[in-house]
Amino acid sequence: xxxxxxxISLTARPRGFHLVTREIxxxxxxxxxxxxxxxxxxxxxxxxxxxxNENASPEVLDDFESHFNASVRENEPYYLxxxxxxxxxxxxxxxxxxxxxxxxxxxxxxxxLGTWQGIYLxxxxxxxxxxxxxxxxxxxxx
Amino acid sequence: xxxxxxxISLTARPRGFHLVTREIxxxxxxxxxxxxxxxxxxxxxxxxxxxxNENASPEVLDDFESHFNASVRENEPYYLxxxxxxxxxxxxxxxxxxxxxxxxxxxxxxxxLGTWQGIYLxxxxxxxxxxxxxxxxxxxxx
Amino acid sequence: xxxxxxxISLTARPRGFHLVTREIxxxxxxxxxxxxxxxxxxxxxxxxxxxxNENASPEVLDDFESHFNASVRENEPYYLxxxxxxxxxxxxxxxxxxxxxxxxxxxxxxxxLGTWQGIYLxxxxxxxxxxxxxxxxxxxxx
Numbered sequence: 001x002x003x004x005x006x007x008i009s010l011t012a013r014p015r016g017f018h019l020v021t022r023e024i025x026x027x028x029x030x031x032x033x034x035x036x037x038x039x040x041x042x043x044x045x046x047x048x049x050x051x052x053n054e055n056a057s058p059e060v061l062d063d064f065e066s067h068f069n070a071s072v073r074e075n076e077p078y079y080l081x082x083x084x085x086x087x088x089x090x091x092x093x094x095x096x097x098x099x100x101x102x103x104x105x106x107x108x109x110x111x112x113l114g115t116w117q118g119i120y121l122x123x124x125x126x127x128x129x130x131x132x133x134x135x136x137x138x139x140x141x142x
Numbered sequence: 143x144x145x146x147x148x149x150i151s152l153t154a155r156p157r158g159f160h161l162v163t164r165e166i167x168x169x170x171x172x173x174x175x176x177x178x179x180x181x182x183x184x185x186x187x188x189x190x191x192x193x194x195n196e197n198a199s200p201e202v203l204d205d206f207e208s209h210f211n212a213s214v215r216e217n218e219p220y221y222l223x224x225x226x227x228x229x230x231x232x233x234x235x236x237x238x239x240x241x242x243x244x245x246x247x248x249x250x251x252x253x254x255l256g257t258w259q260g261i262y263l264x265x266x267x268x269x270x271x272x273x274x275x276x277x278x279x280x281x282x283x284x
Numbered sequence: 285x286x287x288x289x290x291x292i293s294l295t296a297r298p299r300g301f302h303l304v305t306r307e308i309x310x311x312x313x314x315x316x317x318x319x320x321x322x323x324x325x326x327x328x329x330x331x332x333x334x335x336x337n338e339n340a341s342p343e344v345l346d347d348f349e350s351h352f353n354a355s356v357r358e359n360e361p362y363y364l365x366x367x368x369x370x371x372x373x374x375x376x377x378x379x380x381x382x383x384x385x386x387x388x389x390x391x392x393x394x395x396x397l398g399t400w401q402g403i404y405l406x407x408x409x410x411x412x413x414x415x416x417x418x419x420x421x422x423x424x425x426x
Binding site: 001003005007040042043044045046071072076078079080081089092093095096097099100101103132134136138 | 285320321322335336337338341343344346347348350351354355381382383386387388389391396397398399400401404423424
């Protein structure tokens with residue numbers, strides 16, 4: 001059994017959905033030694049999240065942002081937690097809807113993703129800054 | 143430590159929510175040897191997803207489909223990614239809301255699910271066809 | 285490789301979102317022996333769920349409840365599964381939106397959470413009662 005664990009910081013990005021597969025995977029040459037295993041990507045924040053979706057069309061990323069802005073609105077009259085700005089509480093809700101982690105199977109030293117699957121950083125704050133990820137991989141090396 | 147990993151194809155199903163616990167578990171007799179471990183079920187697609195919910199009433203499955211159709215609508219004026227049909231962009235969003243994987247604890251050779259929990263394939267496309275799953279289980283065999 | 289697995293019951297709570305990090309972690313002194321690993325928290329129910337979000341302001345918990353009540357409404361005309369009361373079908377949908385499990389990285393015997401991250405029990409029923417969790421941790425002890 002091999003374990004790999006490292007914290008990385010993603011480049012700061014504007015509010016929206018961003019494809020980050022390459023930026024993450026270039027930090028993980030070690031998974032080539034794993035025959036069968038798992039990679040977990042965990043975001044250590046409560047107003048940004050991770051999801052897996054289409055890696056081809058940039059329009060899909062824009063449509064995700066439009067959908068989440070329409071379905072989790074700013075300035076809802078029932079929000080009590082408004083001290084950190086109108087983008088804050090919606091950011092917390094969006095983060096929980098999409099989730100703080102992804103877990104991806106590793107097969108023969110590579111992620112076993114479908115052809116069209118890419119990793120999205122979902123930045124829900126207007127000025128979220130750089131985001132920290134904890135990357136953990138484990139598996140069989142035989 | 144034992145690792146099991148296999149790709150399977152689910153029978154094609156119409157748009158909607160479908161209970162697939164039995165179809166998946168019959169592919170995994172090997173988990174009977176795991177005393178304590180995990181099973182991950184990962185869907186290699188971006189317009190279908192997996193969730194865990196009530197395994198008894200078929201009406202729950204229908205109500206899930208109604209809810210997701212009402213809350214992630216087709217033909218929203220802000221969609222840019224419309225080339226693949228009106229069901230495509232909503233399918234991507236629904237897939238990320240529900241997520242591409244489930245991870246289920248294994249105890250004494252069996253899934254440690256609650257009495258009412260069953261695995262749903264969430265087919266968000268009108269004609270999604272057969273869907274590929276990567277099944278990975280690992281655990282202690284002592 | 286060390287494996288820890290135990291079922292616990294959370295104290296019954298009213299409908300809403302509740303911070304339960306301390307109640308869960310006091311059941312897991314054993315993870316101090318794990319240098320690098322994972323903790324999975326799995327809820328064995330279909331009308332309550334788990335999420336990770338802000339651990340500081342109680343108002344965030346209230347705003348989550350308000351948002352989910354507004355976006356997954358009771359008594360929708362399209363619900364077929366109404367036998368168990370108006371809070372039942374919304375509870376199933378909310379549970380799948382937030383998900384039945386969390387997986388948290390362990391580093392040097394502690395959860396590698398961000399400063400503001402806490403574990404929420406999301407109780408979607410009016411009278412859900414005590415909820416059972418299966419806790420499973422595994423990792424390298426060297």
